[in-house]
Amino acid sequence: MLREFRTLLPYLRRYWPRYLAGLLFLLLADAGQLYLPQLVRRAVDLVASGGFSLAGLVPPVLLAIATAGLIALGRFFWRFFINGSSRRIENELRERLFAHLQALSTTFYGKSKTGDLMAHMTNDMNAIRMATGMAFVSFVDGFFLTLAILVILLAQNPRLALLSISPLPVLTVGVILFGKIVGEKFKSVQEGFSAMSDLAQESIAGIRVLKIFVQEQAFGRRFADKNRDYSDRNLSLAKTFGFFFPLVGFLAGLTSLIFLLLGGRSVMEGSLSPGMFTAFFAYLQMLIWPMLGAGFTVNLLQRAGASLGRINKILAEQPDIASPPPAQARRGPLQGDIRLHALSYAYPGMEKPVLLNLELDIPAGSIVGLLGRTGSGKSTLVNLLPRLLDPPPGAVFVDGHDVREYDLASLRSAIRVVPQDTFLFSTSIRENIAFGAEDADAGLLEKAAAISTIRRDLGNFPQGWETVVGERGITLSGGQKQRVALSRAIAAQAAIYILDDAMSSVDTETEEAILSALLPRLRGSTVILVSHRVSTLRNADRVVVLEGGRITQEGTPAQLAAIPGFYADILRLQQLEKILKGHG
């Protein structure tokens, strides 16, 4: 477990002066705390002696206030230095993790849940912060204060001291044990919560079935069951918690009790002064927190170790798709000549290849249509070109060189994709369209918006360009989302454009209008049109039909229309639709 903490070393190395400063202030505060009971002792002994003058009380009282001032100062600054550093380390580690996540490929995201990644970014970071802040403090505090108090007490009266503190080690062990039990119960609570939350999730996702079969109440009862189960688990946890904390008080009270009995005798015998009696009481009470803290430190470190383990695992995840070393990496500008050579591809861990032995030449500047059923491998092919998925070496070439030889940023900048599932960010329409075109001026954006015809919709939005599209573009219709995504892709100049079924939610008339403006704008670039619509594919210089991962047909739209096959079938169907439109 300790090995996991290595990740923190570089940060600790950088922040050590702050930690050192924090440590000094922590020790200052601790020393002050240790000194206070001594002042109380002086004062009480003075008072107990009977014949004293009030003036004698002034020095200890003033000293106490001065000491308290120093303690406050120490406490502020250790927080400033130590908690400040732990926050900064959290900040830097989170940034490092995010930067790393950005470098990981689609394969990684395929196997990780966003929820889990979010948990790493939030909960795990919190646990680590606690380790670099609170755990550090409670360790130092626990160690130093315990040691110092023990020394003071033992020096005064070893027998009395040892007997009085005898319940406290039980406390430390108790915290560690308790941490374990609570850990298990907490897990059980979490499971209960998941079960309940899953049922809620399922019921709402499947709400249609619930309503159709009038099962709202039945599911309500089922939910109530899970709900009760969750409450029970919580109560079981509460029982442990409810027992532990009073137990701390009880053990601490026992310490006081033992001391009252033994210390009281010593005072009666005259071997302990009343002041020391009072001071002893104070010291014993001061011991409780460090003893508790020692146990908590162990728990905090364990938790942080587990969190770091999870984060280390991600950090150890090598970006499986990366640029070649900078010296060897090819860079643009690219012409857009694409060649596939004996391209076969199977997803990692899957036996069945999705693409089989594809051979294809797409000259720069040409328009190629791609037709195929769902699952025929079109999207896989589209993902291989910009290396969102990694093709095998010697299979995919751009401008005569393997895509794997290119600098990744340079390759991807040359390829603009409109993906099938539209993903917009919850920012404004302007920011979404300008997403891939940092230096695009307003004119370019206008043009991109005009070509996709989204510009005419902007007039209907009260905020126009600044309309915030909401989570995943929830405020826009499907067609509007696709057209924003299209504008985003064409806002910047690129050698290759891939439109992966990019206008499925746009009606055919609009699509034709878009294409007639779009294709001239893209002239000179290579364009790959993935579509189910013959009306779209007709614009291609050449159409390729994919069936079951193989190319089954290839030719100009006119050629394919003439021979029986998938293309001709689809063509007939859609021509009819057009005729029908005349009817409607």
Next chain:
Amino acid sequence: MSDYFESEDILKSYDSALMRRLLKYLRPYLAVFLLSLAALLASSAGELALPVIVQRTVDAHILPYHRGLVVSKLPADQLERLGKLDPALRIGDIQYLRVSGLGALSALEKDRLRAQGALLEPNYLVLRGYSDSEAARRVMASRPSLFRTVDGVAVIAEQDFRSLKPGERRALRADDFRGLARAAVWFFLVLAGVLLFTFGQTYLQAYVGQMIMKDLRTEAFDHTVGLSLRYLDSQPVGRLVNRITNDVETVNELFTSVLPSLLRDFVMMGGVLVALTLLNPRLALVTLATLPPVLVLTLLFRSRAREVFRRVRQAVSRLNGFLAEHLSGMRIVQLFVRERFSLGQFRERNDRLLEANLGEMYVFATFRPLVDLFSTTSLAAIIYFGGRFVLRDLVSLGTLIAFLNLIRMFYEPVMDLSEKYNILQSAMAGSERVFGLLDTDARIPEPAAPKALEAVRGAIEFERVSFAYKEGEAVLRDLSFRVKAGETVAIVGYTGAGKTTITSLLTRLWDIQSGSIRLDGTDIREYSTASLRRRVQSVLQDVFIFSGTVAENIRLGSPISDERVRQAVELVRADTFIDRLPGGLEARLAERGSNLSMGQRQLLSFARVLAHNPDVLILDEATGNIDTETEKLIQAALVALLKGRTSLVIAHRLSTIRHADRILVLHKGELFEEGSHAELIARQGMYYNLYRLQYLDEEPA
């Protein structure tokens, strides 16, 4: 995923209306709650009693200092003021009494008495019970000059007592030792009581909190599933789940951490003040005088804390929202080579969070040490004035020590105030969101006097029905058609023609905007939705499988006998694959039925409907690819399914259409053609073309 990290714009501090509403949920558990309050009072009283026991012990047994008064030299009025004096402690002319017993005399009077030799200077120890002790008698006998004795009570000056050997001292104070032991027993009993009551209180509080949460969650769930699809479809599922689970959870914090500990703090702080006053009103007054700075500080802190806390929450939700979005949209970031840009955006949010966190830290790092400083100031004041009072014999040493302990108990709750305040805020925000959901009143309206729906014949009539999911995007336009009772009608048309919508309208998942849908001649809006949906059921295109067993998925929640489940399964021939599952009908299905094929899921949904035996069936046929083997099974199952009931089939397969008595051809939300297969083929219209293109190749060669 980003649904889980929605931004949190409204941050409530304390809202009394919200609180009142929350407290309503407390009513059923009021008895338990009051019991827990009683336990709370008991444990707090116990905790306060502990320092008092120590004080009593110190004053009575450990340092039982007495003063000596020469009665004959004392003015009569002063003697009067001292009240009743213990005759057992009158030895000769000298009356011994406790230090604090002289409180009735002013300092001036005492000084005068001292000067006159009427008030003896030394501290005296009063020894009792020595006559039982051989050892004590021997000590006294050996040094008779140090002791004054009468009737089993001996008095010795403290400095003389100190001159004795430890063994002798122990022998003389045997009675005090016994008293100390008795006090220790008391102390232990109180301590054990505190343990018990604190446990009871914590557990009962947790119980009340959990019960309230349970009720609130159940209510939220029942309310949510009762809402209309118009509302539910407009909300991300994750958000609704969040309301029911996580947001309710924050309310729980209110009942399990904030309220009990606030009550406890209140009781403790009040209790300390009461205890101080009882112990010594004068010193209590001095202590009280040191408290205003803490009050001012706390008030100042409260407003600052609210601000910094709000900033932190906003920064957190901003960062988390960004993260959730960019982690799920990482592909786009990578495709557009925007890693550096989005890292910049991330950094800005991450740094803003750091700033907010540091800001929060500064506030807290100032508050706690300052409270601590004030606590020590109070302590110093107690020592100084306490010392003064001791000097004037107004306060005993034990009381002074008790004050020093009690004041610490007073300040402790103030320290934790900051954390509780944070929890209170998020609990308020959480409960506001939960209540917001509960206040959402988007339901399919139920008729005031629903018509009975028992023997359904099954005649369906759509009359000029228009419907749009979103305003201005009409899906059905003026659609009219009739289905006779017992008839099977197929609806065909291209994607987007509005076919699937019909299933939702007939079951009133959505209400139409104009026109009328009638079942057996009565508008379906005049029936209760529950009775309507029991009679009219649909099989959806994408079959939703719940996690659970096969049987549970067929039954859903209805009381359907095992035999009928079995029967339904066999009728649709789903037994062929179910029997091969480990456990058969009791086999557990994975989430969303991912361990079943499309065709198997389809069969399962058929069995589901068949087991529920509706009078009218709407089947939305799946479009996906199904292997020929299963396809045959499904076709056979269809026959069983459609038999003897009015059926509306949204058909995608020719073979399905073949089962229909009549065919409706829908185009863009309008009825385009209508007739039997033969009629429509003869007409050579849209159906004819559809048939030729889409279905012809399905015909066996």
